[in-house]
Amino acid sequence: MAAQRASAGKSKSHALLGDLAYDQIKQEIIDCVLKPGSEVTESQLSERLKLGKAPIRAALTRLSQQGLVRPVHRRGYVIAPITIRDVNNIFQLRLFLEPPAARLAAQNGIEEEKLRRLDEICRTEYCVDDKQGTAGFLQANHEFHVTIARASGNERLARMIGQLLDDMERLFHFGLSLRDRSPQMQHEHRLLVDAIRRRDGEVAEGVAAEQIRAARDMVSQALMSSSELLDINLARKPAEEIWF
Structure with missing residues (x-):
């Protein structure tokens, strides 16, 4: 024994x-x-x-x-390397997964304590020249989206979204030059929280989709201007892999 x-x-x-x-x-x-x-x-x-x-x-x-x-x-x-194809795949999957998750979260409802935490995250800012601040923003952004995904009631869906957000965070940490979208992202986050609080699944789904498209456009522009990322990861890549 x-x-x-x-x-x-x-x-x-x-x-x-x-x-x-x-x-x-x-x-x-x-x-x-x-x-x-x-x-x-x-x-x-x-x-x-x-x-x-x-x-x-x-x-x-x-x-x-x-x-x-x-x-x-x-x-x-x-x-694992980072490629432009990876970035496109990540955003494509986010568009498939996150808007329906936001709709389900709104339909199911989120307890008030978690909604207050989401409100708090909505006020998080970052500055492109402050690496520590940007890291804190990315962690808060991850928490925001995963909290909503978990509220969908589908834990597998939440894990998949969390993995995609990990991949995005990795891209940013690699040295992607981000322009400051704090005001726009704060506004988008508030719209999403408001829709969930009202239990409006249709609006929540639409806001989530628009937010992902705006982030995709921002990352696409920053990625194409990041010579270090392009030089390291696109060397010997066929031209058809470079697309947005």
Whole structure:
């Protein structure tokens, strides 16, 4: 019996370390501490994060399933690159998923405490020259959209939207030059919260779609002016992959 308890405790400890490794590596990918296209090994990550190879391996397996890293035979892993096609795919999926989620959230209703939190996020601003402030804005924006997605009542849908927002955050952290759209985004967020508060699913769906299209246009313009991103990730890309 004691041996069984010890074994169960050891398994739980390994699982917790795997979760810790996953969270740390994933955040470094999103923040571009681990740059798109760079190579990493289990040994490097184990030494730097002060964790054993087993939890690192488990974390990399999960990240590979999510498409954030790619295994390379006998070399380790490559951090997934960012391409213009990726950006188009992300926004296309957001348009498929988020407007219906907003409609469902409005129809289901959101408790007042969470609505007040959404109101608070609506007041969040960023400045293009303030990296820390921009990071805080992106975290708040992620919380805003995932909160609404979860209110749809479909947890799978919420997880998919959260993953897409992680991918967008990663793009911004890579050095995308954003123009300041704080006033417009605050206005769009307020319109969406107001529609949800009124339980108006049709308006909520329309506002969500317009907001995503505006963000797509902003990112498209910024991406085309980001020479570093274009040089690193579009080298040797066929012309048909460069589209918006």
